[in-house]
Amino acid sequence: MSEKVKLYDLSKCTGCRGCQLACKQWNQLPAKQTYNRGTYQNPPDLQPNTWMLIRFQEVSNGNGDVKWLFRKEACMHCTDAACVKVCPSGALHYTKYGTVALDEKKCIGCKECIFACPFNIPRYDPATDKVAKCDMCFSRIDNGLEPACVKACPTGALQFGDKDEMIKLAYQRVKELGGDASVYGDKYVKGTHMIYVLPEKAGLYEGLPEKPRVPLSVLAWKDLLKPLSLLATGGVLLGAFLHYILHGPKDTSGDQAGQGGGE
Ligand code: SF4
Ligand code: SF4
Numbered sequence: 001m002s003e004k005v006k007l008y009d010l011s012k013c014t015g016c017r018g019c020q021l022a023c024k025q026w027n028q029l030p031a032k033q034t035y036n037r038g039t040y041q042n043p044p045d046l047q048p049n050t051w052m053l054i055r056f057q058e059v060s061n062g063n064g065d066v067k068w069l070f071r072k073e074a075c076m077h078c079t080d081a082a083c084v085k086v087c088p089s090g091a092l093h094y095t096k097y098g099t100v101a102l103d104e105k106k107c108i109g110c111k112e113c114i115f116a117c118p119f120n121i122p123r124y125d126p127a128t129d130k131v132a133k134c135d136m137c138f139s140r141i142d143n144g145l146e147p148a149c150v151k152a153c154p155t156g157a158l159q160f161g162d163k164d165e166m167i168k169l170a171y172q173r174v175k176e177l178g179g180d181a182s183v184y185g186d187k188y189v190k191g192t193h194m195i196y197v198l199p200e201k202a203g204l205y206e207g208l209p210e211k212p213r214v215p216l217s218v219l220a221w222k223d224l225l226k227p228l229s230l231l232a233t234g235g236v237l238l239g240a241f242l243h244y245i246l247h248g249p250k251d252t253s254g255d256q257a258g259q260g261g262g263e
Contacts, residue, residue: 003098004141005166006150008072009173009197011181012157015040015054015070022152023052023074026137046073048125051134052149057206071205072149072158075100075121075134076185077193082214083113083122095142098163099193101135104128118189118212136193166195173197188212 024031029049034042040056052074061067077099083092084100091106092113102122109129113122122131137147145151146160159166167186174181177199184196189212202210 001096003163004136004160004193005098005163006077006136006147006194007159007161007166007170007197008194009157009159009170010069010071011173011177011197011199012155013054013070013072014155014157015056015068016154017054018152018154019072019149019158020050020053022148023134024050026140026148027051046121046123048123048128048132051075051132055206059200059204069200069205071196071208073207074149074194075136076119076189077136078118078189079192080190080214082116082118082189082218085214086112086116086218088112095135095138097136097138097141097193099136099138099141101138102131102133104130104132107131116215116218118209118214120207163193170195170197184208189214 023029029051032043032047032049037044043050043053046053052072055069055071055073057069057071058066059069079098081092081094081100084094087093088110089106089108091103091108093101093103095101107130109124109131111124111131113131114124122133124131137145137149140147141160147158150158150160159169167183170183170186174183174197177197179199180201181197181199182202184198184202185192186195198205202208
């Protein structure tokens with residue numbers, strides 16, 4: 001099964017939020033009351049009921065005026081996903097398309113993925129004691145459809161397809177744009193399955209890490225501590241098994257007799 005990638009060209013995004021609404025609708029995520037906070041940013045951040053949003057940002061254009069930067073924020077679907085590494089219940093897992101999905105039924109609400117994610121994506125819902133995040137519309141792509149956000153985008157800012165093709169398109173577009181334009185997402189954390197075409201330098205976009213890294217504690221857990229703990233658990237089980245082979249099952253008849261005698 002070929003790896004699928006969502007390509008997001010920020011230079012074509014008009015901030016219409018069609019994608020944000022489509023995500024809500026397809027995933028049946030309930031709306032909540034919002035407030036005018038003197039900004040177009042709505043809601044202010046990702047939430048358990050908002051798996052993707054458009055970030056609105058005003059920056060100087062160098063001529064004393066301001067211009068808008070729009071950025072669609074959602075799970076990046078890392079190839080080497082820290083959230084999958086730390087998830088102790090197997091709730092977070094890779095799909096056959098290379099994307100990262102979440103089995104809500106298996107989530108135990110430990111929040112390990114929240115601390116591990118280099119992009120600050122999963123959100124915890126105290127009402128359900130579970131985390132939530134985008135699964136790149138697995139139910140749609142597994143039925144040959146594109147993700148709901150891609151389907152809804154009226155400007156062609158979002159595309160979906162095979163990984164190699166999407167990365168090729170991203171580099172073509174960066175060449176067309178020139179200046180500070182760059183491809184973001186194919187280099188860090190062994191690549192992601194959401195690729196950005198950034199018209200401006202990565203450092204300019206709020207909340208977008210310039211060089212995303214998996215926290216060292218996560219690498220230590222996966223590469224050192226987890227095998228050791230498994231070894232320790234395995235040692236205990238092996239010891240118990242050997243004891244059973246060498247000495248047979250524990251004879252508790254004497255214990256029961258002793259308990260009975262005390263009554
Ligand atoms: S962006 Fe965060 S939640 Fe999404 S796959 Fe990567 S580590 Fe997991
Ligand atoms: S639907 Fe397309 S143009 Fe509209 S906000 Fe989303 S990505 Fe941007």
